[in-house]
Amino acid sequence: MKHFEVISRYRQGESYRHIARELGINRKTVTSICSKYKEGLRALETSTHEKEVEKATEALVLTRSYDSSKRKNRTYTQEVERRMKELYQEELIKNKRLGTHKQALTAIAVHEILMQEGHSIGYRTVAHYWRQFKEKAKEAFIRQEYPLGYRLEFDFGEVKLEIAGKVRTYYLAVLACPASDFYWAYLYTNQKQEVFQDAHVQFFEMVGGVYHEVVYDNMRNVVSRFIGRSKKELNESLIKLSLYYGFNINVTNCFSGHEKGTLEGRVKHIRQQCFAKAYQFPTFEAAQGYLTEQLIRLNQRSQIVEEKQHLLAYRPPFELAQIAQCRVNKYSHIQFENNAYSVPDYLVGQMVQLKVYHDYFVVYANHTEVCRHQKIEGSHQYQLDIYHYLKTLMRKPGALQHALVLKHSPDLKTLYELYYKEKPREFLVKLDQYRELPKDQLLHKLSLASPASEMKLPSKKAEAITHAIEADWQRLNRLYGLERVYS
Structure with missing residues (x-):
């Protein structure tokens, strides 16, 4: 000017x-x-x-400016520069060890260190060069354009939901197709290897084919360990999955999320569009159903129909199960992942085989399926089935009153306390008789077939007892959210 x-x-x-x-x-x-x-x-x-x-x-x-390129630094000497580089390298090591923290070495602290070591240099000079050390050179990106059916990107994202009144963190397995602008997600309670594989299988089943390449970052489900600076040992389960379906594995460089550019934005987009307004659900299944509905809406403009024609050939679902073995203890329990599950009582002391999927497992004895359980989220909990103990309880009916398995079925325990407390064997016989019925019908049958309802009393008393039974049944319905099947 x-x-x-x-x-x-x-x-x-x-x-x-x-x-x-x-x-x-x-x-x-x-x-x-x-x-x-x-x-x-x-x-x-x-x-x-x-x-x-x-x-x-x-x-x-053109306005000329003073050429300072040949001016010599009087205070920022080579010795000062060398010392500041040492401090910066120490800072990088600290960041690696501590992770996210609030103990960063500031320019003020660097200036104090240099002054204490006898270097005569101003704060502004230190701040200028310290900022240059910390600022990375801006990187140029090459825009990519992939053919239909070629590339699929995978990652996990977190989302907090309130389900049945409890707030916890859940995980979105997100898959994005950059060519067709199609993206999908599945909701899970963890990020274990079974979940990782299940998301792939479900997605390939949905689209009816397989992409030529799947891109991942350096998550544990993908990389088992690093060998040196650049080599990586891939997870064996992922290798099996890729061999079965025939896709190539592409692992991005460390700290290079931009190499999955399409996906990084999609994870945030799904979280914002699907769960910013709705975050409270009665059940986990309701949350998953809601997510599916929202994804259908968000993908209306994608080219997934055209892309399906370019995918690799469809293959039947990959067998996801992991095999494990457990010994049945004296309580007819097996211990799996720090939780106890019941098995039929005739298996006490024997070894059984488990076929483990991401959310449930099947128990086999002598190559025959004997039961299956949904996995428990958490640890040191029980999942018990009273039918696994009928044989033992028929021999020891007195043990039913304080049995842990009965306490784990509060609806059955209520009926037992109301109608069968003095006749436990009859309760067990009826339970066995109606074992094939759905749970709501079973409870109804047990209440109507109770000893109180079969007593031969004068008509008025019998009618009163019948009304009492009906009232108890309605109370149970309200308590456990069951619907009446019989009038």
Whole structure:
């Protein structure tokens, strides 16, 4: 701005001294600006070809700045630079060890360290060079365009939901197809290997084919361990999955989330679009159903129909099960992942085989399925089935009253306390008789077939007992949310 004002005043005929006094700058500076302006005018008047005109024009209109490239640093010496590099390397090691923290070495702290070590240097100089150490050179990205059916990107994202009144963190397995702009997600309670594989199988089943390449970051489900700086040992389960379906595995570089550019945005988009407003659900299944409905809405403009024609051939679902073995203890329990599950009582002391899926497992004895259980979320809990103990309880009916398995079925326990407390064997016989019925029908049958309902009493008393039984049944319905099946 001063350059323009100097030239403007000079063109109006003001002297160098007057211009310097009015603008508050050195007279030599005014002289230099005006002299270069006059040289530019002369060069423009004497220019004979285009390049000379261009050069003369630049001399007239471009503001010159002081060339400080050859100026020597007086305080930022090589010794100071070397020490600051050491401090920066120590800071990187600290960040790696501590992870996310609030103990970063600031420019003020670096300046204090240098001053204590006898270096005479100003804070602003330290701050300038410390900022340069911390700032990474901006990276250029090459925009990619993939053919339909070629690339699929996978990642996990977290979401907090309130289900049945309890708030906890759940995990979104997100898959994105950059070519067709199609993306999908499945809700899980953990990020274990079975969940990781289940998401792939469900997605390939849904689209009816397989992508040529699947891209991952360096998560544990993908990389078992790092060998040196660049080599990675892939997870054996992932290798089996890729061999079965025939897709290639592409693992991004460490700390390079942009290499899955499509997916990084989709995880945030799904979380925002699906769960920003709705986060309370009565059951986990309701939350998953809601997510599916929202994804159908969000994918209306995708090209997934066209992309399906370019996928690798469909293959039957990959067998996800992991095999495990457990011994049945004296309580007819097996211990699996720090939880206890019941098995039929005739298996006490024997070894059984488990076929473990991501959310349930099947128990086999002598290659025959004997039962199956939903996995328990948590640890040191029980999942018991009273039918697994009928044989033992028929021999020991007195053990039923305080049996742990009965306490784990509060609806059955209530009926037992109301109607069968004095006749436990009859309760067990009826339980066995109606074992094939759905649970709501079973409870209804047990209440109507109770000893109280079969007593031969005068009609008024019998009617009163019947009404009492009906009232108990309605109370059970309200308590456990069951619907009446029989009138």
